[in-house]
Amino acid sequence: MGWTSQDDLIDQLTNNGKGDTVVTTKTLSSAGTAGAWTLLAGHAGYPPAATFTGSDLVYVPTDDTWSEGTIYHGGNVSTATKHFLSAGAACVAAAGAPWYIMAIDLVGFVPLSGTNVSTTGTKTVTMTALGSGGGTGDRYANGEGLRMFVAADTALGANAPTCIVNYLDTGGGAGATTTFTSTASMGVGQLLNTGAAANKYNPFLPLAAGDTGVSDIVSLVWAGTAHASGTVIIGLCKPLWTVPVPATGLYNKVDFVNALPSMPRIPDGANIQFLLFQTGATTSAGTINVDFMYGYGG
Amino acid sequence: MGFPAVSEYAAADEAGQTWISSFRKAVASAATTANAWIDYTYFAGSPVANFYASTPLTAALVEPDKGIYTGGNVSPATKHLKNLMLMSSGSTTAGRQQVALCDYLLYYPFIDTDAIGEEQVFDNTVTLPRYSSGQVVAVAQSAASTLGQFTFSYTNQDGVAGRVSQVNFTFAVAGGGQVVNASGAGASFNPFCYLQAGDSGVRSIESVTMSAAGGGLMCLVIVKPLLITQGSPPCITTGGNSFGACTEFASIIHQAGAPRIVDGAVLGILATGYAGTLASSFLSGLLESTWG
Numbered sequence: 324m325g326w327t328s329q330d331d332l333i334d335q336l337t338n339n340g341k342g343d344t345v346v347t348t349k350t351l352s353s354a355g356t357a358g359a360w361t362l363l364a365g366h367a368g369y370p371p372a373a374t375f376t377g378s379d380l381v382y383v384p385t386d387d388t389w390s391e392g393t394i395y396h397g398g399n400v401s402t403a404t405k406h407f408l409s410a411g412a413a414c415v416a417a418a419g420a421p422w423y424i425m426a427i428d429l430v431g432f433v434p435l436s437g438t439n440v441s442t443t444g445t446k447t448v449t450m451t452a453l454g455s456g457g458g459t460g461d462r463y464a465n466g467e468g469l470r471m472f473v474a475a476d477t478a479l480g481a482n483a484p485t486c487i488v489n490y491l492d493t494g495g496g497a498g499a500t501t502t503f504t505s506t507a508s509m510g511v512g513q514l515l516n517t518g519a520a521a522n523k524y525n526p527f528l529p530l531a532a533g534d535t536g537v538s539d540i541v542s543l544v545w546a547g548t549a550h551a552s553g554t555v556i557i558g559l560c561k562p563l564w565t566v567p568v569p570a571t572g573l574y575n576k577v578d579f580v581n582a583l584p585s586m587p588r589i590p591d592g593a594n595i596q597f598l599l600f601q602t603g604a605t606t607s608a609g610t611i612n613v614d615f616m617y618g619y620g621g
Numbered sequence: 622m623g624f625p626a627v628s629e630y631a632a633a634d635e636a637g638q639t640w641i642s643s644f645r646k647a648v649a650s651a652a653t654t655a656n657a658w659i660d661y662t663y664f665a666g667s668p669v670a671n672f673y674a675s676t677p678l679t680a681a682l683v684e685p686d687k688g689i690y691t692g693g694n695v696s697p698a699t700k701h702l703k704n705l706m707l708m709s710s711g712s713t714t715a716g717r718q719q720v721a722l723c724d725y726l727l728y729y730p731f732i733d734t735d736a737i738g739e740e741q742v743f744d745n746t747v748t749l750p751r752y753s754s755g756q757v758v759a760v761a762q763s764a765a766s767t768l769g770q771f772t773f774s775y776t777n778q779d780g781v782a783g784r785v786s787q788v789n790f791t792f793a794v795a796g797g798g799q800v801v802n803a804s805g806a807g808a809s810f811n812p813f814c815y816l817q818a819g820d821s822g823v824r825s826i827e828s829v830t831m832s833a834a835g836g837g838l839m840c841l842v843i844v845k846p847l848l849i850t851q852g853s854p855p856c857i858t859t860g861g862n863s864f865g866a867c868t869e870f871a872s873i874i875h876q877a878g879a880p881r882i883v884d885g886a887v888l889g890i891l892a893t894g895y896a897g898t899l900a901s902s903f904l905s906g907l908l909e910s911t912w913g
Binding site for chain 2: 358360423425467469519520523526527529531535536565571572573583584585587600
């Protein structure tokens with residue numbers, strides 16, 4: 324459970340130490356793309372740059388013990404529940420503003436490389452469907468509320484194929500995302516399904532009508548002219564919150580205690596990562612600082 | 622149904638019954654008129670530009686991909702606006718906009734504003750897809766050279782045909798996408814056309830008649846306003862100093878209830894700056910919907 328009252332919240336924080344503040348920073352390794360979103364996990368900083376190691380087309384679940392770089396947020400607290408209390412962000416870059424920073428819980432990913440990127444056709448994924456067993460791998464029961472994106476793991480080559488992802492919904496029924504058109508030569512972390520052009524979806528791939536989540540990634544289908552090179556991931560995540568950043572150097576803070584719905588939950592095992600939206604092309608070496616405070620009761 | 626309790630409004634988030642989309646629109650380089658309205662759907666970006674390019678004088682629906690994606694149809698649940706964030710940038714006058722989030726319903730393209738005295742009759746084979754009526758916006762589809770005047774014949778919110786609007790003015794604009802309806806001899810800029818006294822909405826438009834030439838092309842668009850709010854000052858860095866803020870609208874907290882987004886809605890934004898031109902500026906936003 325969370326807190327029973329505002330008194331309980333302040334008691335748990337000030338007397339019992341059930342909460343803390345986290346500070347992270349990332350530095351962009353390449354210039355961004357105007358109007359597109361970028362997954363910051365692959366960029367240097369704290370946590371360190373992730374390379375999304377794994378076997379091609381095999382789903383890799385991630386949690387707060389992921390060896391490639393995740394944020395420590397106090398460990399497991401069940402049967403208590405952990406929540407965000409506030410979050411702040413700032414960007415320092417000569418170009419790119421205004422920005423939005425979105426926190427996500429990256430539940431897992433599917434890596435694709437080699438001919439799984441440089442050829443068209445159906446790329447079948449190996450994944451055990453998320454259940455409702457209460458483990459950290461299925462911390463969102465049956466994938467409820469999960470969203471998908473396709474991001475560059477390493478910079479992509481020429482060409483812009485179309486792409487669709489087939490999945491199972493929260494009830495195990497087959498579904499398919501809306502088809503999107505990729506963009507040639509996107510840099511590390513940039514979401515192929517986003518941007519300021521036709522057939523882009525920002526930041527997540529639309530699910531089939533009525534679907535509220537994803538329990539299993541079945542396949543990715545490229546069509547048209549394949550990317551000449553590069554590696555990508557299919558990301559599976561839960562959106563948590565968003566902080567707007569109006570201009571370079573401005574710090575913006577969001578209070579979740581007095582918001583509605585209030586205090587987004589951090590499930591045990593959450594792998595907290597960040598997506599960046601940029602109005603213009605953010606300068607290479609631009610710095611993104613994000614902090615948040617969390618707490619738990621019980 | 623919607624949300625019978627605040628707890629269920631919050632629970633929808635846990636149940637994945639929300640969708641979040643970002644959008645980014647880049648106003649074209651042609652100067653816009655200070656204090657007049659613009660139609661952001663007309664400009665490039667995400668969603669893609671909506672040029673109202675279809676058969677002249679024939680009613681048509683705005684394609685879904687021209688609107689901000691909100692998560693698809695959810696019936697029998699009802700979908701609502703949960704959060705809206707807006708930031709403008711690119712020029713020192715881009716901010717401080719009055720903003721109207723609208724559901725774009727039906728449009729009548731390529732009206733010749735030079736056709737003085739000629740009744741331009743519309744084909745209404747395609748009818749209003751949502752709601753029983755809406756407000757009328759006149760959107761320029763080209764530059765316009767001078768002050769024009771027009772009235773239009775329409776069917777009102779109660780289904781009464783043969784209603785005739787008050788005289789609406791158009792004015793000179795440098796390019797398409799600018800809202801050209803005005804009153805007060807063309808100097809009082811309005812988002813929506815003036816209707817016959819006593820009417821609150823329009824179900825269909827049967828014809829339009831220009832009584833003074835406007836020197837351009839325009840489109841009449843029927844929209845349903847969902848939310849009218851204000852944009853903050855522009856997000857800029859100049860002289861080494863940064864300025865700006867994000868407009869954040871949260872349903873329930875900032876107003877009672879949450880505006881409804883009906884299945885099939887095509888959401889876009891009308892806006893007016895308070896000073897100078899919005900040319901070459903950007904509007905970047907985030908829209909979150911939720912359903913019960």
